[in-house]
Amino acid sequence: MTPFVPTLRPATLVLAIGLASCAGDLTLPDGSAVGLDLTVVDGNGQVGTVGQALPDSIVVEVTSEDGNPVARRRVAFLASGGGAEGFDPDTALTNSEGRAYTRWVLGTAPGPYVAQARIVATGDTVVKAVSLQADALPGGPDTVRAVGPTSQAGVRGEALPEPLTVMVVDRFGNPVGGVEVEWKVPDDDHGELSEDRTVTGADGISSVTWTLGGGAGLQRAEARVGDTNGSPVDFTAVVFF
Structure with missing residues (x-):
């Protein structure tokens, strides 16, 4: 019986010889x-x-x-x-x-x-x-809002029990320091504020004291921070005597 001898096509033979000759040098991606x-x-x-x-x-x-x-x-x-x-x-x-x-x-x-x-x-x-x-x-100033009461009762010629306080925050609600706040009393007989301009602290907060005017009834004050949301913030005081 004649033993079986596999035959290789030329291209296959070349590939087999090439792989055998470089088997020791063949490096796969690591x-x-x-x-x-x-x-x-x-x-x-x-x-x-x-x-x-x-x-x-x-x-x-x-x-x-x-x-x-x-x-x-x-x-x-x-x-x-x-x-x-x-x-x-x-x-x-x-x-x-x-x-x-x-x-x-x-x-x-x-x-x-x-x-x-x-x-x-x-x-x-x-x-x-x-x-x-x-x-x-923090980001730039986005919104200003009141902290504490926006309406209080008071006595003519005396300071309100609590200061007027605002907070400035960025668009994510983080306090923003170093922002200028402009305070104003619209009418002359509505008293005066301790400062016309303040700057927020690292906590985003700034405040002033409001000494009421001599008229009875409703008095107004406001805080402005440029064109931010919530500006101006309005404060009122009810003066009974």
Whole structure:
């Protein structure tokens, strides 16, 4: 009986020989991050405004053990903590310089923010994360509102029991400091205020004392903050004697 001898077509034979000859050198894509390092190049420690992207991009760099940039490695950006908004994009591939870019969009609460960047790896590979920090400031003045009573009873020529108080907040309801408030008594016989202009503190609050005029009945005062919502805030005093 004649033994069976497999025949190979020329193309198949060439492929088989090629694979056999380079089997020791064949390297498949490695999904692990062993031997790679990740560092923050730019954009860390920025100060921005709530609800907005930081002014500059976050830039990280992936390098090999010998310090050379590594292209086409995926990096994930992870926001953490209360009020954190996130990144756009939240994952990015490194370019030919080994760098990945993203924009950090802050949440709606002012204060410090923390996040991480890490190389995306397969399997059980553990990759050291790099930390990212930013600080968010309140937005611009959006709304002014009264804090405390807007109507009180008082005596002619005397100060009301409680000061007139307003708070200025941004569009997310965060207090806004450093905002000028203009106070006014529309009629001459409605008394006088302790100050014509004040500036809100860090808590967004500002107040004045109202000494009533000599007329009986209803007296009025107001607080204005530019063209913000709720401006002007009206206050009234009922004078019985």
